[in-house]
Amino acid sequence: DGGITQSPKYLFRKEGQNVTLSCEQNLNHDAMYWYRQDPGQGLRLIYYSQIVNDFQKGDIAEGYSVSREKKESFPLTVTSAQKNPTAFYLCASAEGPRNYGYTFGSGTRLTVV
Amino acid sequence: SQQGEEDPQALSIQEGENATMNCSYKTSINNLQWYRQNSGRGLVHLILIRSNEREKHSGRLRVTLDTSKKSSSLLITASRAADTASYFCATAEFGTGTASKLTFGTGTRLQVTL
Numbered sequence: 243d244g245g246i247t248q249s250p251k252y253l254f255r256k257e258g259q260n261v262t263l264s265c266e267q268n269l270n271h272d273a274m275y276w277y278r279q280d281p282g283q284g285l286r287l288i289y290y291s292q293i294v295n296d297f298q299k300g301d302i303a304e305g306y307s308v309s310r311e312k313k314e315s316f317p318l319t320v321t322s323a324q325k326n327p328t329a330f331y332l333c334a335s336a337e338g339p340r341n342y343g344y345t346f347g348s349g350t351r352l353t354v355v
Numbered sequence: 356s357q358q359g360e361e362d363p364q365a366l367s368i369q370e371g372e373n374a375t376m377n378c379s380y381k382t383s384i385n386n387l388q389w390y391r392q393n394s395g396r397g398l399v400h401l402i403l404i405r406s407n408e409r410e411k412h413s414g415r416l417r418v419t420l421d422t423s424k425k426s427s428s429l430l431i432t433a434s435r436a437a438d439t440a441s442y443f444c445a446t447a448e449f450g451t452g453t454a455s456k457l458t459f460g461t462g463t464r465l466q467v468t469l
Contacts, residue, residue, distance in 0.1 A: 283462075
């Protein structure tokens with residue numbers, strides 16, 4: 243079955259550490275997105291990519307980095323520069339730039355300990 | 356930035372009743388979409404309505420769009436306990452480049468009780 247896989251489901255980070263969240267899709271979608279969701283809030287866009295080796299900052303990119311070396315993979319690194327990283331992170335993909343609906347992964351819950 | 360604001364923030368109804376959620380947005384859009392999120396899970400795409408459409412149906416879902424008021428509503432008819440979830444509207448803006456992105460609202464938490 244096609245879909246998006248995010249791993250791990252739960253992640254704990256110590257202060258000052260970088261952590262990488264994985265996002266893999268087998269839908270052959272061109273566009274991929276990372277969103278952050280805080281409790282009781284909507285989703286805020288961190289980074290997005292329309293094509294391999296290209297990506298753009300979203301609304302809250304500071305303290306995060308991404309890469310898009312393969313079409314099916316779009317990992318997100320939460321760096322130590324992100325002062326409040328505890329949140330639920332969602333990865334999504336869409337068929338093309340003029341997408342008509344996103345497919346979401348099941349999310350990674352990151353907690354700073 | 357949050358494009359959409361949903362109203363109400365929370366809604367509790369009994370099974371069999373209809374649920375209506377509203378979404379307001381700020382800028383011109385290409386289309387508006389509604390998503391459902393079960394607790395602790397990813398979002399699921401429900402329905403899309405284009406800016407030149409006024410109403411759309413999908414099963415028990417009915418979506419309306421009023422671009423003059425920059426607002427949309429989602430109606431779920433004959434609700435079931437399984438409809439309990441958070442519902443988000445999202446607006447799509449197509450910029451000068453090829454990139455498109457969705458901006459999500461703050462969501463409505465729907466509780467359907469037996």
